[in-house]
Amino acid sequence: MTPRPILITCPKRxxxxxxxxxxxxxxxxxxxxxxxxxxxxxxxxxWLLNLQIRTGLRxxxxxxxxxxxxxxxxxxxxxxxxxxxxxxxxGYVCVISSVLxxxxxxxxxxxxxxxxxxxxxxRTETGQRPDSGPDQTKTVLFLYWRDEKVMLYxxxxxxxxxxxxxxxxPWKAPVRESLAAAIIxxxxxxxxxxxxxxxxxSGTLAIEAALIALGRPPGFLRDNFGFMHFKAxxxxxxKEVRSTIAKSTRKRLDFKIMASDISPEAIxxxxxxxxxxxxxxxxxxxxxxxxDISFPEPSGVLxxxxxxxARLGDEKQLINLYQDVGDFFKNKAAGYWAYVFTGNPRLGKxxxxxxxxxxxxxxxxxxxxxxxxxLYSGTRRTxxxxxxxxxxxxxx
Numbered sequence: 241m242t243p244r245p246i247l248i249t250c251p252k253r254x255x256x257x258x259x260x261x262x263x264x265x266x267x268x269x270x271x272x273x274x275x276x277x278x279x280x281x282x283x284x285x286x287w288l289l290n291l292q293i294r295t296g297l298r299x300x301x302x303x304x305x306x307x308x309x310x311x312x313x314x315x316x317x318x319x320x321x322x323x324x325x326x327x328x329x330x331g332y333v334c335v336i337s338s339v340l341x342x343x344x345x346x347x348x349x350x351x352x353x354x355x356x357x358x359x360x361x362x363r364t365e366t367g368q369r370p371d372s373g374p375d376q377t378k379t380v381l382f383l384y385w386r387d388e389k390v391m392l393y394x395x396x397x398x399x400x401x402x403x404x405x406x407x408x409x410p411w412k413a414p415v416r417e418s419l420a421a422a423i424i425x426x427x428x429x430x431x432x433x434x435x436x437x438x439x440x441x442s443g444t445l446a447i448e449a450a451l452i453a454l455g456r457p458p459g460f461l462r463d464n465f466g467f468m469h470f471k472a473x474x475x476x477x478x479k480e481v482r483s484t485i486a487k488s489t490r491k492r493l494d495f496k497i498m499a500s501d502i503s504p505e506a507i508x509x510x511x512x513x514x515x516x517x518x519x520x521x522x523x524x525x526x527x528x529x530x531x532d533i534s535f536p537e538p539s540g541v542l543x544x545x546x547x548x549x550a551r552l553g554d555e556k557q558l559i560n561l562y563q564d565v566g567d568f569f570k571n572k573a574a575g576y577w578a579y580v581f582t583g584n585p586r587l588g589k590x591x592x593x594x595x596x597x598x599x600x601x602x603x604x605x606x607x608x609x610x611x612x613x614x615l616y617s618g619t620r621r622t623x624x625x626x627x628x629x630x631x632x633x634x635x636x
Contacts, residue, residue: 241282245302247393249276250295250418253600257295257425265292286396286467287481291459294421294452297400300382300393307388310343311353314390318357326394327379328471329368333358334376336395337383344385354383354392379469398466405461406517409509411442415545415581415603417458420448426599426610427541428577434540435497436576438530443510443523445543446499450519453497455489461517493522496536500526531568539575542615548584555587562590569593573615583608 250258258277259269267289271278277296281289289299304321308314327333335351335358344350355372358381363369370379380395402418415423424445429435431453437446451458459465460482467473501507507527514520526533530544546565549555569578570593582588583606591611599610 241284243280243282243285245270246279246281246286246289247273247276247300247302248279248289248293248296249298249300251275251297251422252602254295254419254422257422258293260425261293261295265289283396283467283470283472284477284481287465287478288485290397290401290465290467291482291485292457293401294448294458295418295425297402297418298382298395298397299401301396303392303394305389305391308343308385308390309388311350314350314385315353315357317390318354318392319361321361321392323358324362324365324471326470326472327358327362327370328469329362329366329370331370331469331471332375332378333370333372334374334378334380335372335383336376336380337385339383339385341385341387343388350385351383354381376466377464378466380466394466394470396465396467398464398469401459403462404458404517405463406447406513407442407444408516409442409512411503411506411509412547414442414444417444417448419601419603420444421452421458423543423579423581423601423610424449424452426601427543427579427612429541432495434495434536434576436533436535436540436542437497437499438501438533438542438544439546440499440501440510440525441506441545443499443513443525445545446497446510446523447514447517447519450493450497450514450522451517453490453493453495454519454522456518457485457489460486495540496524497522498524498526498533498536500528500530500533502527502529531564531572533572535573535576537575540577542569542573542576542578543581544579545581546587548582548587555584558584558587559590562587563592566591566593569613569615576615578613578615580611580613581608582611585609 252275255272267279286299286301306317335355337351339347339350359369376399380398382393382395384391402416404417435449504527507525593613595611596614597612601608
């Protein structure tokens with residue numbers, strides 16, 4: 241099959257980490273856009289990408305592009321595509337979209353016109369028509385419409401890749417799995433040294449770190465993708481592809497991944513999520529205040545995601561917490577690179593230590609920073625590879 245463009249979407253400010261992943265997987269980076277990266281490949285490549293990408297959200301397989309100035313033109317042009325090649329006549333189709341054009345002010349109507357074009361064309365060819373609706377667990381189409389330009393994609397992911405399938409018990413204001421993977425990618429952690437996660441909440445950061453260290457593809461935790469509902473999906477070939485990837489994973493770790501929280505309920509949720517992800521026995525869980533934890537020798541990375549007042553509690557009540565984080569870093573974490581992920585720059589300043597980097601992220605609509613601190617003792621030295629050019633960081 242001739243390679244086609246593949247667009248992998250991601251949160252804004254996440255493209256550099258997605259680009260690095262694609263290069264590591266030996267896929268070409270064709271173009272980087274505001275919230276995604278273009279590569280190219282076949283439908284089978286989409287299988288591989290869905291299984292292995294950690295920081296992306298959707299893997300979109302390009303079908304066609306054309307110009308449309310009205311909903312009727314969208315319907316007419318989309319009706320020329322051989323949808324029956326992809327979608328079973330007894331199947332189900334959902335349309336999602338990104339629409340910004342003067343010709344329409346109702347994105348739901350645009351999705352309906354595309355859906356009508358699809359099912360009408362299949363009914364004309366087969367005498368049957370698939371069902372349609374909002375369910376993203378089956379065949380999903382993505383409509384991109386800017387001004388007069390229309391691009392149509394098969395969404396091979398279905399539900400976003402951030403839905404790994406293990407976080408059944410979320411805790412307070414958790415970060416999404418794909419964001420957690422990007423945060424880890426932005427640190428200086430090499431995947432072969434200690435990783436410590438105080439205030440772990442539902443355990444997402446520690447679980448993602450364990451999956452990375454073991455080389456376990458995050459998509460292995462899911463049993464449903466959009467591509468599985470394509471007409472020509474070959475389940476036996478997919479099993480072969482999956483089995484080949486599985487042979488490269490590690491079985492054990494010779495360093496520590498630690499997750500702690502002052503709340504027994506949080507640790508219970510984190511343990512359960514880690515069990516579902518298959519990494520529970522690779523993470524040391526502990527009910528403990530962050531001020532009291534001990535660090536494995538000799539060095540590693542520490543990542544902490546405290547509340548930042550945007551959705552939880554009062555900012556004034558968090559001032560002492562952030563000051564205590566700074567004291568904790570100075571007094572107990574020498575030898576580590578430490579990171580604080582926060583959406584509140586005022587509270588970040590309360591840590592009271594000089595940052596080596598401030599890396600920009602979004603957590604949903606919230607403008608966030610990953611603050612980096614080198615916690616050395618004695619003469620300053622570089623313990624990890626230099627990564628000052630990676631990501632959306634500001635050097636201060």
